[in-house]
Amino acid sequence: MSTEPRWRRLEPDERRAQILACARRLFGERHYDAVSTTELARESGVARGLINHYFGTKRELYLEVVRELMFIPEFAVEQLAHGTIEQRTAASIDRFLTVVERNRTMWLATLGTGGGFGRDPDVEQIMQEADEIAADRMLQTVGLADTTEGRAELRAMILSFSGMAKAATREWMIRGSLTRDQVQTLLSTVLATIITRVHGQMFGDALLH
Amino acid sequence: MSTEPRWRRLEPDERRAQILACARRLFGERHYDAVSTTELARESGVARGLINHYFGTKRELYLEVVRELMFIPEFAVEQLAHGTIEQRTAASIDRFLTVVERNRTMWLATLGTGGGFGRDPDVEQIMQEADEIAADRMLQTVGLADTTEGRAELRAMILSFSGMAKAATREWMIRGSLTRDQVQTLLSTVLATIITRVHGQMFGDALLH
DNA sequence: CTCGCTTGTTGGCGGCTTGTCAATAGAGCC
DNA sequence: GGCTCTATTGACAAGCCGCCAACAAGCGAG
Secondary structure (H helix, E strand, C coil): CCCCCCCCCCCHHHHHHHHHHHHHHHHHHCCHHHCCHHHHHHHHCCCHHHHHHHHCCHHHHHHHHHHHHHHCCCCCCCCCCCCCHHHHHHHHHHHHHHHHHHCHHHHHHHHCCCCCCCCCHHHHHHHHHHHHHHHHHHHHHHCCCCCCCCHHHHHHHHHHHHHHHHHHHHHHHHHCCCCHHHHHHHHHHHHHHHHHHHHHHHHCCHHHC | CCCCCCCCCCCHHHHHHHHHHHHHHHHHHCCHHHCCHHHHHHHHCCCHHHHHHHHCCHHHHHHHHHHHHHHCCCCCCCCCCCCCHHHHHHHHHHHHHHHHHHCHHHHHHHHCCCCCCCCCHHHHHHHHHHHHHHHHHHHHHHCCCCCCCCHHHHHHHHHHHHHHHHHHHHHHHHHCCCCHHHHHHHHHHHHHHHHHHHHHHHHCCHHHC
């Protein structure tokens, strides 16, 4: 009789990726404790114990999924260093929205609740790191990466701004209460305002041109 | 010998509130599945089964906590209908920050991560409802409650704005990267910009005075 | 071709979790 | 005191998770 193996032996990376993909799907459609490791294993076509072997804990697997989702959309950073502040912010926002539009599914997944009760320090930290990377990228894109005066404050305000960017894209893509053009106008106007008026008012406006 | 009762019989509302308070505390300091109903019951000084009796499910108890946290800070809505738009937004933001500062703990708990993977439709919906109430309240406070033209869009933009408000208060209260005054300047300037420039540009600016 | 080694993978055990439900016992009322 | 109502308990069954010893896929050496 044919002795076909009962299971295939995969490279760790491969198996890991396979489980991770499955976890991404399940955690994407239901919340944490409505997904059991038993189901996770069954869907992955794998023994339950293997999940612990690769990720230690259901929770760690979950965090891995979050981490993966947050850091993926690293769109090309391109210097748009010419033009007025208004032009630069407009171009920057346009680029941002295009990327968001293109990675729609992924982006919606990372959006989640939009400021939740989560109260999960680990998730919180992952988000924060991702946000900071995004903020620095934004500073760079607008061509203010090497601002010295009030740099920390500017960065903090960009971080705040990104809270609005998330909420606005949600209005656009999920609720449909704003069009893309309206979001474009809203975000670029506000970003320009933050840089010129708010930051300018606080620290003088040497950085405007 | 003295026959003191082994447990006191309380009014349903009272017992409910007691458990809820305890749940608020525990869910506040640890994430969902790190809190067991056993612990919840022990801390509440109550049998485990009673939790199910009152809330049905651990998860429903959790959602109840979220709901309570989101809707509590209903600060007095006071018409600030005089002054320029700038003055009104400034006053409105000042009021907002004062309330936040006063209910610091509560607010931080509701803040959470600021746009998470949560992926919990129930929590999501609760947040959304709370946000909409807050947005309407904001419209009212600034004295634009009865705007007719582009009302839906204005509301959507206020909702987006509240994403920034949350992020900014986080920068201020948790990370300390902005002072309260800076947040005040940032938020009121941006809010005024949204109303006058952005909304004004889209729909004409009949509503400015 | 076979043996043997490495290590990816399994399967079941132990402890703990959660929802249910019949039984229990506060506390107000007559 | 006794009766009733129902808030509350406690134990039970099902299921979940982390652990770990045993198993076997696949590869290289002889």
